[in-house]
Amino acid sequence: MSVSKETFDHVAALVRREAAIVLEVGKEYLVEARLVPLARKAGCSGVDEYVAQLKRINDRHQIQQVVDALTTNETSWLRDSEPFQALVSEVVPAVMASKRSSRTLSIWSAACSSGQEPYGIAMMLDDLLRNTGWRLEILATDISMDMLERAQKGVYSQLEMNRGLPASMLVKYFTREGASWKINEALRQSITFKQVNLAHPFPLMPTFDVIFLRNVLIYFDPPTKRSILQRMQQVLAPDGFLFLGGAETTLGIDDTWERVKVGRSFAHTPRLSGASAHSARAVAAATAPSASATVMGKSAPATPPASVPRPSTGRTPMPHLPQPSNNSSNQSKDSVRWHANAPLGGSNA
Amino acid sequence: MSIPVQSDVSSVMETPNVAALISFEDLHAILEQVWASYLHSGDELVPLAAAPAVEQISASVSVSGAFMGHVVFATSASAATQIAAILMDLPPQEVSEDDVADCVGEMANVLGGNLKSLLPGPSVLSLPIVMSSNGGNAMRWPDATVALESELTWHGEPISVTVWAQIDPDL
Amino acid sequence: MPDLNPVSGLAPGNTAAPTPTPGPLTIPASSALGALVIDDSRAMRSILKRIMVEVGFTVAEAGNGQEALDVMSAGFIPSICLIDWNMPVMDGLEFVTLVRSQPQWRGVTLMMVTTESEHGQIVRALAAGAHEYVIKPFTPDAILDKLSLLGLLPAEASV
Numbered sequence: 294m295s296v297s298k299e300t301f302d303h304v305a306a307l308v309r310r311e312a313a314i315v316l317e318v319g320k321e322y323l324v325e326a327r328l329v330p331l332a333r334k335a336g337c338s339g340v341d342e343y344v345a346q347l348k349r350i351n352d353r354h355q356i357q358q359v360v361d362a363l364t365t366n367e368t369s370w371l372r373d374s375e376p377f378q379a380l381v382s383e384v385v386p387a388v389m390a391s392k393r394s395s396r397t398l399s400i401w402s403a404a405c406s407s408g409q410e411p412y413g414i415a416m417m418l419d420d421l422l423r424n425t426g427w428r429l430e431i432l433a434t435d436i437s438m439d440m441l442e443r444a445q446k447g448v449y450s451q452l453e454m455n456r457g458l459p460a461s462m463l464v465k466y467f468t469r470e471g472a473s474w475k476i477n478e479a480l481r482q483s484i485t486f487k488q489v490n491l492a493h494p495f496p497l498m499p500t501f502d503v504i505f506l507r508n509v510l511i512y513f514d515p516p517t518k519r520s521i522l523q524r525m526q527q528v529l530a531p532d533g534f535l536f537l538g539g540a541e542t543t544l545g546i547d548d549t550w551e552r553v554k555v556g557r558s559f560a561h562t563p564r565l566s567g568a569s570a571h572s573a574r575a576v577a578a579a580t581a582p583s584a585s586a587t588v589m590g591k592s593a594p595a596t597p598p599a600s601v602p603r604p605s606t607g608r609t610p611m612p613h614l615p616q617p618s619n620n621s622s623n624q625s626k627d628s629v630r631w632h633a634n635a636p637l638g639g640s641n642a
Numbered sequence: 643m644s645i646p647v648q649s650d651v652s653s654v655m656e657t658p659n660v661a662a663l664i665s666f667e668d669l670h671a672i673l674e675q676v677w678a679s680y681l682h683s684g685d686e687l688v689p690l691a692a693a694p695a696v697e698q699i700s701a702s703v704s705v706s707g708a709f710m711g712h713v714v715f716a717t718s719a720s721a722a723t724q725i726a727a728i729l730m731d732l733p734p735q736e737v738s739e740d741d742v743a744d745c746v747g748e749m750a751n752v753l754g755g756n757l758k759s760l761l762p763g764p765s766v767l768s769l770p771i772v773m774s775s776n777g778g779n780a781m782r783w784p785d786a787t788v789a790l791e792s793e794l795t796w797h798g799e800p801i802s803v804t805v806w807a808q809i810d811p812d813l
Numbered sequence: 814m815p816d817l818n819p820v821s822g823l824a825p826g827n828t829a830a831p832t833p834t835p836g837p838l839t840i841p842a843s844s845a846l847g848a849l850v851i852d853d854s855r856a857m858r859s860i861l862k863r864i865m866v867e868v869g870f871t872v873a874e875a876g877n878g879q880e881a882l883d884v885m886s887a888g889f890i891p892s893i894c895l896i897d898w899n900m901p902v903m904d905g906l907e908f909v910t911l912v913r914s915q916p917q918w919r920g921v922t923l924m925m926v927t928t929e930s931e932h933g934q935i936v937r938a939l940a941a942g943a944h945e946y947v948i949k950p951f952t953p954d955a956i957l958d959k960l961s962l963l964g965l966l967p968a969e970a971s972v
Contacts, residue, residue: 295867322867326953330682372958451756451930451948452675457958460946464936472668472760679950680860729856731863741856748854751899752949755928763931767899769853 295321296328300344304328304359311360315540327362331355370409372457373507376536377417379556380503384534385421388502391532397428401501401528403491404509405433407453408444414505415480416462432498434489445486447476491521498528508538515546522547526563534560660711660789660805664760669792669803672756676749677796681728691793692800695719699742701750701772705758707765710808711786713754715746719774721799722746743772753803785809845871846965847891851881851908852926853900857949861895861926864953868966878903882911891921893965895956896943898927898934906941913942922963926951 296304304324305316316324325340332343335355347355371377388398398418402411411433422429435441454463454474467474489495491506492513504525510518522543525535534555537543543550543561550561670689677687695718702714717725719742726745727734747770754767789807793800848870850861862872873889875881877900885891894912898905905925912918924945925938935946945959960966 325867326864326957330678333682369954369958372961374962450671450675452679452950452952452955455947455951455955455958457955457962459962460935460939460943463946464932464939467932469759469932471665472671472756676950679952726856730859744854745856748856751854752928755899755949756930759930759934764933767929769899769901 369457375558379558692795703754704768708762712806715750849891852897878908893922
């Protein structure tokens, strides 16, 4: 059932060339899972035959379809959950400690697509901010009006609901609407949706504590990437955090950023001359158990974006997502607390 | 989009207004999701009736509770074999009758569960029953009428989903 | 009257699919995670098994909750059970409740994979002790997403 080495190597080279994304050995299943629908559509018996045909014909449209199939992740809710974990465990507590006067947490989801990212952020922070007197302001932007309208409706198909949304969040924040599911109204109201083309000058914006710009830069050429990153710094608080996609970096594009480890994830922070406004937070992150701060400075070897080592999660459970609450080992207290907050009666079965 | 609807629903007996609870858009959304997820061909399902099959395979699941009725999934023997070959990852010539029954039964189960969630609850879903027939309407339920029916075409073969509602003898 | 010709009823005791009986079982090597796929449909077990094997799990199958208990009692303690709801002999909810009542199986992650899709049914399953819930129909990515959330995906699966 698995794809041949030849097929995998060809697809890996293709995706690296076209999207600067590295498909490591061991991701054969992913190539299989994502390309089977394309193979069937093309009338091929399997992925090997399809890729062999692709090699022969070298059709731009089909190549783009393959790249899209392997790089498009926008429909998943919290699958790449490390940035969301880091937001809850380190970033938001640090912001709350440093700006007690305003009591407003401001987050920008800069390419919100159909809304899974801003809603995911709102769901992750709901319990954390409840009864603290803090207000959450999320700005969700996208270049596509169609996507924004979809996102603003907050209505998702069963297939979309199945994609990386923890079941405990589904029951807590969604209700059925016909064959679809609709997000809780209070959560929807906490998000402002607005059309923004990142390549153009930004409209008037507040100063953000956190910006999510994940898997977006890959769509722009180097000068535009640099311009976006520079303008991001103008709307990010000096001690704010920028989250890029797991395989993305500012290295070689805009050297005014520092890469810091937060939780099991990495964020980028404005590099300041002299004493860093960030040192306190970076140190806080560095002292987290078993995680030393990894700062990729100028001395780091210049590596192509996709080959920057990513934090490996291995099999370690994520601390803030609903884990088996009674696993015998490696169970963090946080996940137990998360479960305790879940809206489950426990006796109505 | 023209969707043929069976029109011989008895007007004498009162049955729940299933069509008001399940729109054709809902039904087709569910079918498309099943086709896209399991058969990799959601966009190849055409909402137009195909010529009836000579040999038809039907699977039925019952819904009992606040709503009483049956969900019937029917298709041609040929399409059922194609479906089984894809689901079980086997060449079509290696698909057995048991495989076909298993797969058509599972299609009825998945469709039935999703449709049940749109009907008045609580109710429970039965295990599927699978029948094959040579022509004609393969499955009939006594004291029940067709409340919703959609006929579609996939690769030239007929696909249909029917919701039967039990006639309430007290009405 | 058309010629009605029952091919197969999937009712209890009828054309029971060939599932692994609780005979000699291979305990997975310590490096491989075990998965137990519990569904009365062979097609569904086949789909789920292919997905789990692709990401490195050692997979055992069971046709209902009782068979799954037998497999586990015989020594196959999986990291995760993928559990259908509506099955003959013992349904998925009963299986979840029973597994949760046994301390020696505390480390087993329980994920429902079922066509039951009412909000209230998901609440019931989670209250009974299920950790995750996938609604049928599902794509392979949906299963991989959940494994990732549960920290059970051997290799990071995102690109």
